[in-house]
Amino acid sequence: MKTDEIRKKYLEFFESKGHTRCPSDVLVPTWDPSVLFTPAGMNQFKDHFLGKVKLDFTKATTCQKCLRTGDIDNVGRTAYHHTFFEMLGNFSFGDYFKREAINWAWEFLTDKKWLAIDPARLTVTVYLDDDEAAEIWRKDVGLSADRIERMGEHDNFWPAGAPTDGPDGVCGPCSEIFYHDDFGDNVEIWNLVFTQFNRVGDPPDNLRPLPSKNIDTGMGLERTASVLQGVQTNYHIDILRPIVEAAAEVVGTKYVFDSDTGRRLRRITDHVRACTMAVHENVYPGAQKEKYVIRRLLRRAVLDGHQMGLRDPFLCKIVPAVVEQMKAAYPDLTETTDRVAEVIRNEESNFFGTIDAGLARIERIFTEMKADNHATVDGAEAADLYQTYGVPPEVFETMAAESNLAFDWDGYRRAMAAHGEASGKVAHTVMGDKGPVDAIKKVLHRVEFLGYETTEADAELKFIVAQEQLCDHLREVGRDETVTVVLDRTPFYGESGGQVGDTGEIVGEGFRFQVSDTQRDAGLILHHGHLTEGELRTGVPVTARVDMARRQAIRRAHSATHILHHALQKHLGSHAQQQGSKVDQDWLRFDFTNLAPVSAEQLQAIERDSIEQVAAAQPIVAQTLPLAKARERGAMMLFGEKYPDPVRMVSMGDFSKELCGGIHLDNTGEVGPFEIITEEGVSAGTRRVVALTGERAKEHAEQTHATLARAAEHLSVSLTAVPEAIRSLALNVRELKKQLASGAKKSDEEGKTKKSTKATSSTPTYAAVKAALRESARMLNVAPLDVPDRVAAMQKDLVDLTAQLEQMAESGELSADALLEKAETIGDTNMIVAETAGANPNLMRQLIDQIRKKGGSNAIFLATAVGDSKVVLVAGVSRDLVDRGLSAGDWVKEVAPIVGGGGGGKPDLAQAGGKDPAKLGEALKAAQATMRKMLAA
Numbered sequence: 001m002k003t004d005e006i007r008k009k010y011l012e013f014f015e016s017k018g019h020t021r022c023p024s025d026v027l028v029p030t031w032d033p034s035v036l037f038t039p040a041g042m043n044q045f046k047d048h049f050l051g052k053v054k055l056d057f058t059k060a061t062t063c064q065k066c067l068r069t070g071d072i073d074n075v076g077r078t079a080y081h082h083t084f085f086e087m088l089g090n091f092s093f094g095d096y097f098k099r100e101a102i103n104w105a106w107e108f109l110t111d112k113k114w115l116a117i118d119p120a121r122l123t124v125t126v127y128l129d130d131d132e133a134a135e136i137w138r139k140d141v142g143l144s145a146d147r148i149e150r151m152g153e154h155d156n157f158w159p160a161g162a163p164t165d166g167p168d169g170v171c172g173p174c175s176e177i178f179y180h181d182d183f184g185d186n187v188e189i190w191n192l193v194f195t196q197f198n199r200v201g202d203p204p205d206n207l208r209p210l211p212s213k214n215i216d217t218g219m220g221l222e223r224t225a226s227v228l229q230g231v232q233t234n235y236h237i238d239i240l241r242p243i244v245e246a247a248a249e250v251v252g253t254k255y256v257f258d259s260d261t262g263r264r265l266r267r268i269t270d271h272v273r274a275c276t277m278a279v280h281e282n283v284y285p286g287a288q289k290e291k292y293v294i295r296r297l298l299r300r301a302v303l304d305g306h307q308m309g310l311r312d313p314f315l316c317k318i319v320p321a322v323v324e325q326m327k328a329a330y331p332d333l334t335e336t337t338d339r340v341a342e343v344i345r346n347e348e349s350n351f352f353g354t355i356d357a358g359l360a361r362i363e364r365i366f367t368e369m370k371a372d373n374h375a376t377v378d379g380a381e382a383a384d385l386y387q388t389y390g391v392p393p394e395v396f397e398t399m400a401a402e403s404n405l406a407f408d409w410d411g412y413r414r415a416m417a418a419h420g421e422a423s424g425k426v427a428h429t430v431m432g433d434k435g436p437v438d439a440i441k442k443v444l445h446r447v448e449f450l451g452y453e454t455t456e457a458d459a460e461l462k463f464i465v466a467q468e469q470l471c472d473h474l475r476e477v478g479r480d481e482t483v484t485v486v487l488d489r490t491p492f493y494g495e496s497g498g499q500v501g502d503t504g505e506i507v508g509e510g511f512r513f514q515v516s517d518t519q520r521d522a523g524l525i526l527h528h529g530h531l532t533e534g535e536l537r538t539g540v541p542v543t544a545r546v547d548m549a550r551r552q553a554i555r556r557a558h559s560a561t562h563i564l565h566h567a568l569q570k571h572l573g574s575h576a577q578q579q580g581s582k583v584d585q586d587w588l589r590f591d592f593t594n595l596a597p598v599s600a601e602q603l604q605a606i607e608r609d610s611i612e613q614v615a616a617a618q619p620i621v622a623q624t625l626p627l628a629k630a631r632e633r634g635a636m637m638l639f640g641e642k643y644p645d646p647v648r649m650v651s652m653g654d655f656s657k658e659l660c661g662g663i664h665l666d667n668t669g670e671v672g673p674f675e676i677i678t679e680e681g682v683s684a685g686t687r688r689v690v691a692l693t694g695e696r697a698k699e700h701a702e703q704t705h706a707t708l709a710r711a712a713e714h715l716s717v718s719l720t721a722v723p724e725a726i727r728s729l730a731l732n733v734r735e736l737k738k739q740l741a742s743g744a745k746k747s748d749e750e751g752k753t754k755k756s757t758k759a760t761s762s763t764p765t766y767a768a769v770k771a772a773l774r775e776s777a778r779m780l781n782v783a784p785l786d787v788p789d790r791v792a793a794m795q796k797d798l799v800d801l802t803a804q805l806e807q808m809a810e811s812g813e814l815s816a817d818a819l820l821e822k823a824e825t826i827g828d829t830n831m832i833v834a835e836t837a838g839a840n841p842n843l844m845r846q847l848i849d850q851i852r853k854k855g856g857s858n859a860i861f862l863a864t865a866v867g868d869s870k871v872v873l874v875a876g877v878s879r880d881l882v883d884r885g886l887s888a889g890d891w892v893k894e895v896a897p898i899v900g901g902g903g904g905g906k907p908d909l910a911q912a913g914g915k916d917p918a919k920l921g922e923a924l925k926a927a928q929a930t931m932r933k934m935l936a937a
């Protein structure tokens with residue numbers, strides 16, 4: 001039976017038993033901080049099990065996309081483990097229990113109408129003292145006692161080991177169904193979990209029966225397909241074997257099951273499939289959390305390829321094969337194939353760039369360790385390897401294990417922390433009681449949020465938390481650490497969905513509490529701030545007042561974010577989906593998917609489009625409706641986002657519909673000025689735009705205008721003529737430098753800034769002003785704000801250069817050629833000893849350089865008087881003379897005392913100063929004599 005058919009049959013079977021078919025949850029449940037990836041079918045129903053949500057049904061069935069990093073080392077080695085796999089499940093929320101769960105599982109597996117597995121192949125396990133389940137297997141199903149095995153809490157309890165080790169909370173025994181295959185394996189295909197207890201504290205007597213019992217089952221789709229298809233490993237089933245073959249072809253080898261290459265190809269198959277599914281949901285490889293998991297999977301697969309001789313990206317070429325096999329169940333995959341392949345290719349090529357050096361280093365480390373009898377890989381070394389060569393520590397650990405070496409994780413984490421980087425390794429968030437806020441949650445389920453309608457409201461002060469403790473009153477005004485206040489209802493928006501929390505004040509009789517931030521925690525809204533007056537007391541009436549001006553600025557930014565999102569998709573394509581956002585006071589940051597930088601033209605079009613939507617003054621409406629309705633109306637749904645049901649949909653005119661809990665304007669026109677400030681990359685495939693609205697956009701525009709005006713002032717041109725004037729200024733500077741370097745004279749026509757007359761006629765549009773400033777900044781390679789200063793600096797350069805040139809002109813025959821003409825030849829060497837009246841040291845050095853550049857063997861000594869109390873001597877010799885052991889430093893040192901000075905320098909160029917211009921002639925003669933001696937030596 002084909003895999004696609006098993007999936008279909010399972011869901012149909014449980015539908016026929018009254019279950020509601022629910023879609024798979026996303027792979028990365030952003031709403032559940034306790035896991036990075038969805039590990040099982042039950043996770044999306046956690047709140048259903050706990051009775052925290054209103055139940056529209058009490059029986060559900062799903063096919064869930066799962067990813068388990070814990071199984072990573074089994075991949076390729078065991079026949080039955082993947083990282084990414086699909087789990088079929090049926091769930092009861094206080095509805096049916098053990099009897100139905102067991103009977104239905106058996107019926108589905110063995111009935112001719114369904115999977116028709118030979119019952120003789122199946123055995124089951126139950127928890128040690130779960131007589132109830134054992135009884136059902138024996139009596140209802142008719143299994144003989146020898147086919148029902150009793151196992152301990154580590155095998156047949158969920159969570160594993162819970163009775164003894166915890167955690168506290170909902171738990172229960174389970175019963176697993178095993179298939180005995182033709183290859184000698186007993187494979188667990190289905191686990192039935194009976195959540196019937198609440199664990200409270202340590203044993204004994206710590207398991208209390210739950211009033212409402214639940215069922216949670218998980219059947220591995222690939223494992224079931226494997227046994228039904230009679231193949232030796234999951235990797236040989238109809239939807240996986242073609243990927244293995246495709247991998248073999250890309251690698252250029254033959255797939256042989258029981259070989260090193262075979263294992264590698266299976267691992268590659270698994271990892272490419274997992275990464276394809278994840279990148280498709282916009283989880284890109286990166287340095288943290290789930291992104292890091294994807295990076296690690298990809299790099300490990302790259303290493304496998306590398307060990308089979310590959311040196312260029314290859315995983316990306318397997319992506320189409322994955323899509324081909326998975327598209328029946330996940331048709332959306334076909335829309336993102338190219339993007340997914342490109343993201344994977346980028347990550348591969350980065351790693352291929354450093355992998356050889358990384359592996360060589362690892363080899364060296366292992367050899368040295370063996371020689372020194374060290375058995376544990378140094379964690380700091382591993383940290384360095386990750387940072388320098390991108391070798392993930394887990395991969396390093398595996399390679400170490402293959403060489404029988406241990407790995408120092410603590411040392412690794414310490415080293416990474418010292419580098420100020422998170423260690424990447426999957427962190428397990430422990431759920432449980434945490435502190436005063438959790439205590440509040442037990443009493444107060446939900447704080448009523450009034451902020452959509454109003455910014456000021458009366459409420460009751462419910463809780464005060466100071467110094468990590470609940471207290472019923474607080475009187476220390478102005479204490480340093482923040483105090484948290486919880487009300488029964490509040491207009492304050494707690495930070496979420498990218499929108500920052502509100503600030504403002506909470507006042508009551510005789511006190512004032514300044515709110516500096518508002519956060520959300522589950523159903524609670526927490527006001528953080530400081531008591532500035534009087535005494536806080538729980539139970540008193542208060543007035544909560546949000547800082548309205550700030551709130552209004554946040555609303556502008558939030559509505560502008562939706563407008564921008566729409567424009568991005570319109571101009572870049574539907575892939576340009578939100579990856580993250582931050583909405584603050586008239587400031588917004590928006591991250592979205594796009595592989596390449598957004599071109600200047602595209603960005604302009606996006607900005608123009610957004611401004612037009614603002615100008616169109618379209619109404620903004622928020623409404624709460626069932627998720628299905630919102631989808632029907634075409635609301636934008638994001639991958640990786642878990643939406644509540646019902647949802648809040650924010651519509652703007654009829655161009656934008658997003659699901660959003662944030663606070664918006666009533667009309668797009670209220671956004672006011674809007675401007676995109678920057679566009680840049682944040683990580684592979686993710687771009688970031690920062691934009692301003694309202695007041696800040698206005699201020700920014702004024703600043704832009706003023707900056708350009710200052711530059712225009714410096715240049716004495718009109719605003720829009722600034723870039724052109726900068727271009728000619730830059731040309732002039734360059735030209736003068738060239739002239740100076742070649743020793744040419746200053747000509748009267750050149751070297752002067754062309755001055756255009758100031759245009760007084762029309763005022764340019766803001767777009768033109770902005771474009772002019774950007775163009776100027778780009779030409780000068782500075783930030784826009786620095787343009788005027790840079791222009792001023794260049795003008796100063798121009799003045800200096802002109803002066804130098806003038807000086808050069810005044811100093812008469814001061815050119816390299818003129819000096820060379822006066823050279824005295826000694827053997828092969830041109831000796832030039834001359835006074836360069838009027839030249840500054842800079843020019844003297846340049847002259848020496850120019851002479852040397854003309855080639856041949858040269859010894860040059862230039863001297864000049866500055867006023868009547870200073871002398872400058874500069875000497876230089878060509879390379880061949882240096883090689884012969886001559887030194888310009890020695891030369892100068894010999895002569896300088898004559899003019900009452902000293903100095904020195906390098907063998908090829910040296911400088912000295914003196915105090916006696918009257919002795920200049922004598923010094924020049926001495927310079928000649930000295931060089932003659934030096935050459936003769």
Ligand code: ATP
Pocket residue numbers: 040068071080081082083084085087188189190191218219220221222223
């Ligand atoms: P195992 O002990 O074989 O790793 P498990 O006890 O971790 O399995 P459960 O957590 O009970 O498995 O998951 C329910 C079902 O999901 C299993 O019976 C199995 O069919 C399937 N499954 C679990 N882990 C994997 C995996 N890594 N790859 C493929 N299928 C899996």
Ligand code: MG
Pocket residue numbers: 071
């Ligand atoms: Mg397992």
